[in-house]
Amino acid sequence: MTTLTDPPKGAFRLSMLLNDTRYRSFTFQGIALVLLIVAVAYLANNLMTNLRELGLNISYEFLGSPAGYDINQTLIDYDSQSSNLRAAFVGILNTLLVAFLACITATFFGVIAGVLRLSNNWLVRKLMAVYVEIFRNIPVLIWIIIIFTVLTAVLPGARSYLGEDPEKDLLFGYFALTNRGIYAPAPIWNAGSGVVVAVFIASIIGVFGYRRYATNLLYSTGKLLPMGWPTLALLIVPTVLAFFIMGQPIGLDAPDPLANRFNLRGGIQIGAPLIALWFALSIYTGAFIAENVRAGIQAVSKGQTEAAAALGLRPRRIMNLVVLPQALRVIIPPLISNYLNITKNTSLAIAVGYADITATLGGITLNQTGRAIECVLLLMLFYLVISLGISALMNVYNNAMKMKER
Amino acid sequence: MKKTVFLGALTVAGLAAGVAAAGTLDDVKARGKLNCGVTTGLVGFAAPDANGEWNGFDVAVCRAVAAAVLGDPTAVEFVPTTGKTRFTALASGEIDMLARNTTWTFSRDVDLKFTFTGVNYYDGQGFLAPKALGVSSAKELDGATVCIQTGTTTELNLADFFRANNISYQPVPIETNAEAIQQYTAGACDVYTTDASGLAASRATFEAPGDHVLLPEIVSKEPLGPLVRHGDDEWADTVRWTLNALITAEELGVTSANIGEMSAAAGNNPEINRLLGTEGNLGEMLGLPADWAAKAIMASGNYGEIFEKNIGESTPIGLARGLNAQWTNGGLLYSPPFR
Numbered sequence: 001m002t003t004l005t006d007p008p009k010g011a012f013r014l015s016m017l018l019n020d021t022r023y024r025s026f027t028f029q030g031i032a033l034v035l036l037i038v039a040v041a042y043l044a045n046n047l048m049t050n051l052r053e054l055g056l057n058i059s060y061e062f063l064g065s066p067a068g069y070d071i072n073q074t075l076i077d078y079d080s081q082s083s084n085l086r087a088a089f090v091g092i093l094n095t096l097l098v099a100f101l102a103c104i105t106a107t108f109f110g111v112i113a114g115v116l117r118l119s120n121n122w123l124v125r126k127l128m129a130v131y132v133e134i135f136r137n138i139p140v141l142i143w144i145i146i147i148f149t150v151l152t153a154v155l156p157g158a159r160s161y162l163g164e165d166p167e168k169d170l171l172f173g174y175f176a177l178t179n180r181g182i183y184a185p186a187p188i189w190n191a192g193s194g195v196v197v198a199v200f201i202a203s204i205i206g207v208f209g210y211r212r213y214a215t216n217l218l219y220s221t222g223k224l225l226p227m228g229w230p231t232l233a234l235l236i237v238p239t240v241l242a243f244f245i246m247g248q249p250i251g252l253d254a255p256d257p258l259a260n261r262f263n264l265r266g267g268i269q270i271g272a273p274l275i276a277l278w279f280a281l282s283i284y285t286g287a288f289i290a291e292n293v294r295a296g297i298q299a300v301s302k303g304q305t306e307a308a309a310a311l312g313l314r315p316r317r318i319m320n321l322v323v324l325p326q327a328l329r330v331i332i333p334p335l336i337s338n339y340l341n342i343t344k345n346t347s348l349a350i351a352v353g354y355a356d357i358t359a360t361l362g363g364i365t366l367n368q369t370g371r372a373i374e375c376v377l378l379l380m381l382f383y384l385v386i387s388l389g390i391s392a393l394m395n396v397y398n399n400a401m402k403m404k405e406r
Numbered sequence: 407m408k409k410t411v412f413l414g415a416l417t418v419a420g421l422a423a424g425v426a427a428a429g430t431l432d433d434v435k436a437r438g439k440l441n442c443g444v445t446t447g448l449v450g451f452a453a454p455d456a457n458g459e460w461n462g463f464d465v466a467v468c469r470a471v472a473a474a475v476l477g478d479p480t481a482v483e484f485v486p487t488t489g490k491t492r493f494t495a496l497a498s499g500e501i502d503m504l505a506r507n508t509t510w511t512f513s514r515d516v517d518l519k520f521t522f523t524g525v526n527y528y529d530g531q532g533f534l535a536p537k538a539l540g541v542s543s544a545k546e547l548d549g550a551t552v553c554i555q556t557g558t559t560t561e562l563n564l565a566d567f568f569r570a571n572n573i574s575y576q577p578v579p580i581e582t583n584a585e586a587i588q589q590y591t592a593g594a595c596d597v598y599t600t601d602a603s604g605l606a607a608s609r610a611t612f613e614a615p616g617d618h619v620l621l622p623e624i625v626s627k628e629p630l631g632p633l634v635r636h637g638d639d640e641w642a643d644t645v646r647w648t649l650n651a652l653i654t655a656e657e658l659g660v661t662s663a664n665i666g667e668m669s670a671a672a673g674n675n676p677e678i679n680r681l682l683g684t685e686g687n688l689g690e691m692l693g694l695p696a697d698w699a700a701k702a703i704m705a706s707g708n709y710g711e712i713f714e715k716n717i718g719e720s721t722p723i724g725l726a727r728g729l730n731a732q733w734t735n736g737g738l739l740y741s742p743p744f745r
Binding site: 071369 | 562
């Protein structure tokens with residue numbers, strides 16, 4: 001016994017699968033895997049057998065046949081003769097639209113409410129607590145329906161804006177708030193409008209360039225350039241100049257009260273279902289995000305705030321420069337799951353007649369073709385892909401924000 | 407994550423797996439209760455009253471079947487279904503029959519594997535509009551916002567009608583009749599479209615029914631009837647002939663008033679005798695007691711009585727018999743003979 005040697009590497013014996021802790025876990029995992037495969041195979045086989053007995057078969061041919069129904073909000077060309085597949089795409093785009101809008105506004109509400117919940121002002125703090133507790137403790141479906149009902153009950157009917165001598169005039173001559181939605185003017189792109197758009201994009205790039213230059217200057221020389229008004233000026237002045245130089249190439253297509261006896265025509269219509277769904281999802285999920293933000297801020301040690309204050313930073317700067325960047329590391333992972341929740345909760349759209357993917361493919365198409373299993377499988381695949389996609393994107397962001405170990 | 411897809415599929419499969427290959431009649435007898443799918447609430451056709459008791463035109467069919475099979479018109483479990491859930495409920499075996507103003511169409515009969523057992527109401531799709539709108543024809547509805555119950559044939563008919571007339575509209579798909587009515591009365595849509603009988607029934611519940619008109623266009627054929635799962639002919643026969651018994655009873659003048667007397671002993675009319683089981687063995691052929699049809703008719707009267715009591719001209723719904731009169735009166739109701 002002179003030196004420490006490795007334990008004897010005896011030949012592998014079958015009994016080691018049970019007796020040796022190094023191999024035992026493999027045994028159990030193997031057994032579990034086999035059981036899982038058997039269970040899944042049994043259930044899948046059961047499904048196929050039952051379908052065959054019912055005389056049904058799995059077929060996706062219905063996707064190519066005409067849908068036969070109309071949809072009220074279509075972001076791509078669609079009519080009742082388009083295929084079921086196209087109807088599904090219309091639904092997918094509508095789902096993505098409302099999910100995207102709701103994610104942005106929910107983050108906005110959430111960050112503001114979360115920060116204000118920690119305010120030193122008693123009233124503000126309590127108001128935000130009430131907001132969070134009320135909204136996150138009532139199911140989102142109820143909120144969607146309440147908001148939609150309030151919208152339809154409170155806002156005037158579309159017909160009060162119509163005719164030669166309407167009860168109500170258009171707001172600023174361009175906007176109409178009705179219980180069917182908000183009508184707004186649509187831009188008309190005439191010749192030369194491309195130049196204006198290009199100038200606008202160029203000035204946005206310019207703004208970023210200027211801000212980066214100012215920050216670098218501050219860090220390297222300590223010289224402080226003004227940020228607020230140059231940004232604003234860079235953003236507005238060149239575009240306005242280009243607009244007038246090109247001879248006002250962008251016009252506005254205002255809603256026309258005279259074109260039709262039932263509805264306003266022209267402009268952009270943002271339907272009441274979209275507004276209700278968007279708003280409900282935003283404030284509901286915003287309440288959850290507010291709690292994440294609060295938790296994230298409180299996770300940053302108080303010493304950081306005090307140290308920043310001792311350096312003479314003002315409260316807003318402390319929040320923006322010291323606390324929030326550190327809090328983000330705590331906030332982002334739960335934020336991902338809130339975004340996923342928003343995306344999945346958009347499937348409640350049918351409650352207010354919004355034509356999302358669940359309403360088109362999983363609703364009308366499913367009903368009219370009777371292909372329930374096929375449609376539900378497609379729906380699951382869609383939500384899975386979207387959710388995994390969002391989570392992958394957010395993980396990239398999370399990796400960029402997380403603590404860099406040096 | 408892939409497992410999720412599978413498990414979801416299995417849930418659907420689980421629904422399908424519940425289907426018994428045959429023998430719904432035996433199942434119902436063994437259970438002692440008939441599971442009947444109805445609407446979530448359409449006054450006159452199927453709606454619970456203040457005591458929670460279901461009443462209506464479709465409900466009467468369920469009760470008649472329960473009376474024929476089980477001898478007790480109250481042995482029915484009413485399962486409210488929406489336009490979307492009704493077929494899954496029937497296909498999965500959750501309900502034994504569906505009596506929910508459902509239109510008999512080729513694809514439902516053939517592709518969805520159901521068997522329609524007859525027509526208890528000949529309907530057509532109409533439009534309900536406020537009088538204040540000043541519309542006298544559905545062809546004037548260019549640009550209108552239309553409320554529509556999703557998951558029904560009306561959705562396709564509507565698209566076809568507007569396309570054929572080359573006019574535009576904005577559909578607002580709504581899940582249930584109650585929500586659609588709420589949207590319509592709030593003015594979120596200009597017109598509401600569904601089966602004309604349903605419109606009349608809904609209008610009857612308005613505060614001022616006189617302020618709303620049914621437009622003259624009937625844009626589709628909507629033969630409504632009870633249906634069962636495909637492949638169980640014995641059960642389909644039971645439901646079919648129960649409905650025929652109600653129709654034949656009206657034709658032969660058998661009413662809830664005189665049925666007690668008529669079914670007590672054989673009379674002079676052999677067809678009435680066969681129907682009521684005082685002669686022949688029709689009940690035995692169906693696997694039911696001899697007085698099955700008598701029980702069915704006793705449940706809520708013959709077809710005419712059911713019609714008058716629930717949706718007829720004396721009710722707030724106020725539907726005329728029209729197409730739903732007996733063939734002897736110029737209508738379409740024509741039951742095959744009991745022989």
